[in-house]
Amino acid sequence: MKIGKSGIxxxxxxxxxxxxxxxxxxxxxxxxxxxxGISTVGELKYPAGFAHYSYVNPKAPKGxxxxxxxxxxxxxxxxxxxxxxxxxxxxxxxxxxxxxxxDEVTTSYGLLAEGVSYxxxxxxxxxxxxxxxxxxxxxxxxxxxxxxxFEKVIEHNPLYTNYYKHVVSVEKTGDRDVTFQFDEKNNRExxxxxxxxxxxxxxxxxxxxxxxxxxxxxxxxxxxxMGSGPYKIAxxxxxxxxxxxxxxDYWGKDLNVNVGENNFGRIEYSYFGDRNVEFEAFxxxxxxxxxxxxxxxxxxxxxxxxVKDGRVTREEIANxxxxxxxxxxxxxxxxxxxFQDERVREALSYAFDFEELNKTVFYEQYKxxxxxxxxxxxxxxxxxxxxxxxxxNELKDQVPPSVFTTPFENPVGGDPGKQRExxxxxxxxxxDAGYVLKGNRMVxxxxxxxxxxxxxxSSPTLERVALPYANNLKRIGIxxxxxxxxxxxxxxxxxxxxxDMTWVVWGQTLHPGNEQxxxxxSSSVDRQGSKNYAGISDPAIDALINRIIFAKxxxxxxxxxxxxxxxxxxxHYVVPMYYRMAAPIAxxxxxxxxAELPAYGIGFPDAWWSTEVKPE
Numbered sequence: 001m002k003i004g005k006s007g008i009x010x011x012x013x014x015x016x017x018x019x020x021x022x023x024x025x026x027x028x029x030x031x032x033x034x035x036x037g038i039s040t041v042g043e044l045k046y047p048a049g050f051a052h053y054s055y056v057n058p059k060a061p062k063g064x065x066x067x068x069x070x071x072x073x074x075x076x077x078x079x080x081x082x083x084x085x086x087x088x089x090x091x092x093x094x095x096x097x098x099x100x101x102x103d104e105v106t107t108s109y110g111l112l113a114e115g116v117s118y119x120x121x122x123x124x125x126x127x128x129x130x131x132x133x134x135x136x137x138x139x140x141x142x143x144x145x146x147x148x149x150f151e152k153v154i155e156h157n158p159l160y161t162n163y164y165k166h167v168v169s170v171e172k173t174g175d176r177d178v179t180f181q182f183d184e185k186n187n188r189e190x191x192x193x194x195x196x197x198x199x200x201x202x203x204x205x206x207x208x209x210x211x212x213x214x215x216x217x218x219x220x221x222x223x224x225x226m227g228s229g230p231y232k233i234a235x236x237x238x239x240x241x242x243x244x245x246x247x248x249d250y251w252g253k254d255l256n257v258n259v260g261e262n263n264f265g266r267i268e269y270s271y272f273g274d275r276n277v278e279f280e281a282f283x284x285x286x287x288x289x290x291x292x293x294x295x296x297x298x299x300x301x302x303x304x305x306x307v308k309d310g311r312v313t314r315e316e317i318a319n320x321x322x323x324x325x326x327x328x329x330x331x332x333x334x335x336x337x338x339f340q341d342e343r344v345r346e347a348l349s350y351a352f353d354f355e356e357l358n359k360t361v362f363y364e365q366y367k368x369x370x371x372x373x374x375x376x377x378x379x380x381x382x383x384x385x386x387x388x389x390x391x392x393n394e395l396k397d398q399v400p401p402s403v404f405t406t407p408f409e410n411p412v413g414g415d416p417g418k419q420r421e422x423x424x425x426x427x428x429x430x431x432d433a434g435y436v437l438k439g440n441r442m443v444x445x446x447x448x449x450x451x452x453x454x455x456x457x458s459s460p461t462l463e464r465v466a467l468p469y470a471n472n473l474k475r476i477g478i479x480x481x482x483x484x485x486x487x488x489x490x491x492x493x494x495x496x497x498x499x500d501m502t503w504v505v506w507g508q509t510l511h512p513g514n515e516q517x518x519x520x521x522s523s524s525v526d527r528q529g530s531k532n533y534a535g536i537s538d539p540a541i542d543a544l545i546n547r548i549i550f551a552k553x554x555x556x557x558x559x560x561x562x563x564x565x566x567x568x569x570x571x572h573y574v575v576p577m578y579y580r581m582a583a584p585i586a587x588x589x590x591x592x593x594x595a596e597l598p599a600y601g602i603g604f605p606d607a608w609w610s611t612e613v614k615p616e
Contacts, residue, residue: 034115034128038098038192040106040511055103055598056260056607063265064610066591069278069287070269072487073239076220079198082157082495082529084220085488088269092231092244097127098195099257102601105323106511108195109257112141112228118191125191129176134251135201136226143172148202152217158529160197162518166190187549189513201226230262243268263609275461288591289604292584294461295362302586311589316582323600325373325508329574332501334535338451343433345572350426351472352575355414361464366578368410372565373508375581378558380566382407387559391547398540400570408569410576423476442477452479453500458490462503495529504533512561516545520568534573541567
């Protein structure tokens with residue numbers, strides 16, 4: 001599960017409490033047991049009252065400017081909406097109830113909330129707000145703010161609507177307490193993920209702007225919004241630049257989860273319409289930090305003087321992927337009739353020649369993805385056994401027979417002979433699906449309708465992969481076209497499922513949960529804004545998702561996740577591509593990082609600092 005900047009969660013070692021609200025009628029009440037942190041894997045690393053995260057520099061200097069870049073443009077500062085293009089860095093303005101630790105797998109500690117409790121059957125969860133938590137205008141953060149934020153994010157953002165679909169009510173249950181009631185029990189993830197949505201000020205959004213106009217949280221806005229977080233919006237140029245400034249009066253600057261973090265005095269974003277131009281801005285020193293997403297550039301374009309003389313450092317850091325499973329794929333949209341036949345989808349995979357691309361484009365820097373949980377213990381492999389086999393046997397009549405007999409393998413290319421054989425297999429699959437080659441076109445045998453579709457991309461840099469793939473498809477008569485659109489159009493089209501095929505990256509955690517229904521569940525297939533890009537609606541997959549969400553222990557969770565992975569692969573919902581399980585980054589010596597990075601992250605920008613400011 002993932003929402004927010006750190007990226008990783010699910011439910012819990014919340015060690016919580018039976019609250020009087022959740023106790024049954026007539027049952028003996030117990031005092032709530034408040035917990036300062038939540039973890040899904042193992043015990044909490046940090047005890048109550050800990051000083052700071054171990055990976056931060058508590059003496060890091062405060063001040064200086066961090067210059068960052070972003071692609072596309074922005075047209076909104078509203079953090080709750082699923083429409084418009086939200087400005088990069090808005091998370092700097094808004095606090096959440098809990099804050100993630102990057103040196104634990106799925107763990108967070110109290111930020112706006114000083115504690116959380118829940119009953120033994122997990123039928124509810126109660127958060128207690130810190131009395132010192134304040135908005136930028138000095139007013140306290142209240143349960144009413146939490147309730148307002150939750151209700152509005154559910155109303156206006158489909159992603160959160162699905163994410164929190166089992167929350168049936170939220171109410172104020174004390175001066176600083178807010179309680180969420182659930183319509184199902186023992187969903188261990190719910191208490192944790194409720195700590196992740198941004199909390200916004202009710203009184204500000206229900207007030208008027210400087211011109212006297214009523215604010216409307218259901219609409220995009222370029223009015224600088226107010227939050228309770230460490231930064232404020234200082235200046236901006238619509239769609240082009242935005243600068244955040246560190247607040248001297250930030251209520252939580254001395255909180256243990258913030259010590260050694262939020263070090264930059266200013267964080268500036270500049271927007272670029274072209275990734276190559278963006279990189280040139282980094283080379284010229286106008287951008288301080290760069291995450292490289294192009295293998296050829298990483299291999300050939302870092303010979304400029306600042307790299308040679310040490311002013312720019314290059315690193316490949318595995319930390320962010322130690323607890324992250326990745327599926328990067330071309331995704332056919334099964335809402336389109338041509339992709340509803342599994343044989344057609346499988347045929348599409350035989351036209352993707354990863355090995356050739358890895359040699360000619362990627363400088364042998366990538367590995368082929370062969371799992372929806374690639375790189376983790378949750379990835380299926382070989383034939384099912386143990387708990388995974390037991391779970392699959394329960395659904396034997398509803399899943400492809402191949403999951404029991406044939407391990408998933410990607411087609412292997414890399415030379416003309418292998419590529420020809422793969423394309424022959426693709427043609428055979430298409431023939432079984434009712435297609436034939438007529439001249440140089442693949443058409444439906446009964447209707448003569450050509451197999452034709454568009455591959456929708458968000459960036460020209462992806463064309464170096466999509467165009468060779470389209471050319472391979474054309475070799476077997478498939479009319480595949482590549483179309484690249486700007487970020488705003490891409491966002492709107494993917495939210496509305498307005499594409500034939502597109503390029504998607506899903507990130508997974510070591511404790512998957514409710515987000516799986518948003519990725520693959522029947523409940524999300526028709527809900528615009530979901531991440532069910534493939535259009536999956538399958539009872540067996542729904543059942544496996546429920547097994548994951550309600551897994552009683554780690555063994556069952558791992559078994560159910562591997563079973564889900566195996567079934568997803570067997571249905572050929574995607575054309576798996578590739579990934580590099582290390583983050584290639586470069587940065588100027590104007591910024592510095594902790595000597596020891598967190599085990600599961602880079603700590604950027606939270607724990608980094610400016611070298612242009614002298615330590616006190």
